[in-house]
């Protein structure tokens with residue numbers, strides 16, 4: 406059946422044909438295609454007949470990818486590209502306080518130029534492994550310039566903290582206002598760093614600003630026992646670093662400030678209590694899990710089943726190269742599957758594509774190949790013989806990414822130059 410939903414009179418566009426593609430709802434389509442007009446998917450063609458009909462009626466430019474699997478680009482819901490230059494320089498350490506101290510010292514020793522070059526290399530690595538959209542924490546203000554012209558879609562989350570020092574609260578809010586002035590196609594996010602480092606005044610100021618600007622908010626939360634101990638009792642290895650404790654749970658602090666809602670992404674949540682998982686789910690906030698960082702610190706198994714049973718929205722992130730060996734969503738998905746044997750690979754893959762886009766307010770625009778969505782996809786070489794093998798094929802850590810397209814244009818091609826993206 407020809408696709409009768411194709412509109413008449415629009416531009417001719419490009420028709421990308423391949424042996425397999427993954428359409429919306431994680432539906433494998435054999436010998437189908439994507440009709441792309443002005444960077445967006447105008448039609449998902451679900452059979453050779455639909456491909457021929459589109460060819461006949463629209464005369465698009467044809468791109469035949471042959472024996473390949475076309476899948477939506479991964480969505481990395483939490484990264485710190487600005488820390489990429491610190492790869493392998495920050496060991497997990499005795500405890501979280503030791504890791505933070507080394508991180509701050511190493512970052513201090515690294516020039517802005519090297520941090521910027523690291524961020525570009527990090528963005529290249531994400532792209533080359535099939536990621537097309539990243540939610541990226543920006544604490545140094547270097548990245549808008551460092552990544553100018555880079556094809557990877559990026560939503561900056563401006564990181565703010567005042568170390569609970571009232572003298573630092575207003576300057577932090579002023580920085581947030583200034584950062585939001587720059588035009589960004591996919592908008593801005595704000596990142597109050599963590600309940601341990603943000604005062605109540607700064608947290609509520611950010612909540613008001615985010616609400617006014619309809620911006621998303623990303624917070625590191627309940628990652629380690631040391632943080633939880635300090636928040637509740639003021640004791641432990643973080644006491645020397647953080648000073649006087651608010652003597653409250655992190656989630657209570659965030660909720661009191663107005664920071665717990667549908668536009669909130671909470672990162673880690675390893676130490677969440679069962680009632681807190683329920684509260685996060687009820688609020689409609691997203692929990693972002695970073696499997697590589699979790700493994701780096703040898704944390705106890707992540708409570709994925711409990712989070713899913715609570716009904717929480719979930720997404721996956723790479724975090725940074727200061728606590729992960731690679732910026733590669735295929736590795737995150739493979740790591741998640743290793744530690745969560747009850748999880749079907751299809752569900753893991755959806756966490757790293759559709760669910761990440763949904764978490765970032767881009768449902769139906771990113772993370773899925775459907776009509777109206779961005780034409781952002783990865784082309785995996787040598788597709789499997791049968792539909793039943795697709796999820797294993799896609800969830801292998803080394804699933805071969807042959808090309809990456811963003812906005813309907815190839816921006817990376819492995820055969821041409823394995824490390825570098827194509828720039829227009």
Ligand SMILES: [Zn+2]
Pocket residue numbers: 483484485625672724725
């Ligand atoms: Zn992080």
